Amino acid sequence: MKTSVSVPVLQQDETESDSTFETNLGWRRNTGMSNTSLSSGMASTLSVSDSISSINPPDIEVHGSVQFAVNYIQKLGEFHIFVVHCMNLAVADTKKNRSDPYVKCYLLPDITNLGKRKTTVKKKTFNPTYNEILRFKIKMEVLKTQNLNMSVWHNDMFGRNIFLGQMDLDLSDWDFSNTQINEYTLKRTSTMKTGEVQIWVKDCKNLLSVTGMVIDPFVKCTVLPDMSRKRHQKTRVVKRTANPMFNHTMVYDGFRPEDLREACVEITVWDHDRLNNHYIGGLRLGLGTGKSYGVEVVWMDSTADEANLWKQMLVSDGEWVEDVLPLRMLVMAKSMSK
Structure with missing residues (x-):
């Protein structure tokens, strides 16, 4: 992964609102699965959840x-x-x-x-x-x-x-x-033990309007420190509601267990606009150590509750873990370096 040089491009002050974000995250190895489900709780809320059956593909008999x-x-x-x-x-x-x-x-x-x-x-x-x-x-x-x-x-x-x-x-x-x-x-087993981070964005509740107008919300997600454009995923835009239902799954593959201790899932909620999307709030799921692969980074700043949820996922093999977390203002990663 890339380590980052992060600069604030939104608000630097971390302020809580009444919005909440609910999400389920999953960590799936080639041989097993650990999952995390989270809900956020600001004036606005976002729900993300998932089940093992809906995330895990059936076992494939490898050949070829x-x-x-x-x-x-x-x-x-x-x-x-x-x-x-x-x-x-x-x-x-x-x-x-x-x-x-x-x-x-x-x-x-x-x-x-x-x-x-x-x-x-x-x-x-x-x-x-x-x-x-x-x-x-x-x-x-x-x-x-x-x-x-x-x-x-x-x-x-x-x-x-x-x-x-x-x-x-x-x-x-x-x-x-x-x-x-x-x-x-081709074989089923490998010397590389990798898996997937799986995030099911379920819904949001009581999202706050930045412009004072009716909002058209959507959710963006990336797994830091990789900021490449191809790693950005987002839900569809839901029109004219502060309580959108998404039911959208995001999957990031290629993670080893040790990578998850250095990574951070950044989830943000936006109001869609043709000219300029408006940021509503976000959260970061990681260990909150301030460092990634030994390099100090701004974005490894998970709150105690966010970090606790991530830790639960790391030790929960084959089980979903859930929580309700508040959205907040984030210092965003803008540019990345090796």
Whole structure:
């Protein structure tokens, strides 16, 4: 993940309102699940909740293979992975008898989201052809200390991505003169123990209008320190109400248990406007230590109640944890650096 240089772009003073935000969060490993549900309680409130059955995909019988080649380009200082093709993938959506697969690569033991690359999604196929190059900027001496983890996922339109298999490649003894296409069988287990942070935004209650007009609220979410645009998710806009119902699930994958101690889920509520959206309030779920991966950051500022909920989730394997939390004004992360 990225550490951040954060600057205040909203109000610096943290003031509580009567709005509340209710949300359920889930932490799902490849082998198990811990979940968090939270509700916030300002004059405005946001509800987010979820159930294991609605979040967890059914167990998939992993089979099939992936074809790829690797190469190191000395002039560029880049490690290239040429993802070619997958064959005989499992059916992810049994009702529609389809899979929409994409390939994801990590370099381990990288502790940041800079170590992840993805292909495009191929629709309605069990034998996708990609012919895409995934690039990592990394020195050769560092690369030789890494493991390449390659996994295949079904992309669901509602964000509930389904695991289809993975493989690992030890780069410490890899012959980098070998640029031929290799084929590896996909497996269920891996040396990389990752999972998902799952957030179900349920509803808001008694939201306050910033402009004095009827509001059109929506919710935005990101998991810091990664501020890349592709990691931002949001609900739909609900028109003309201070008590919107969303029932929207947000899923962030690729987290190891130790990453969750350095990460922070930032959830904010906004009033939609064609020219300029208006901030209503937000909250941050994390340990509130003031640091992420050893770097001091403004956004690791969870209140005692927010941090307590996060801690409950970290120790609750396979169970939902819930709370009601107040929305507040946040110092927002504006720019990020490595």
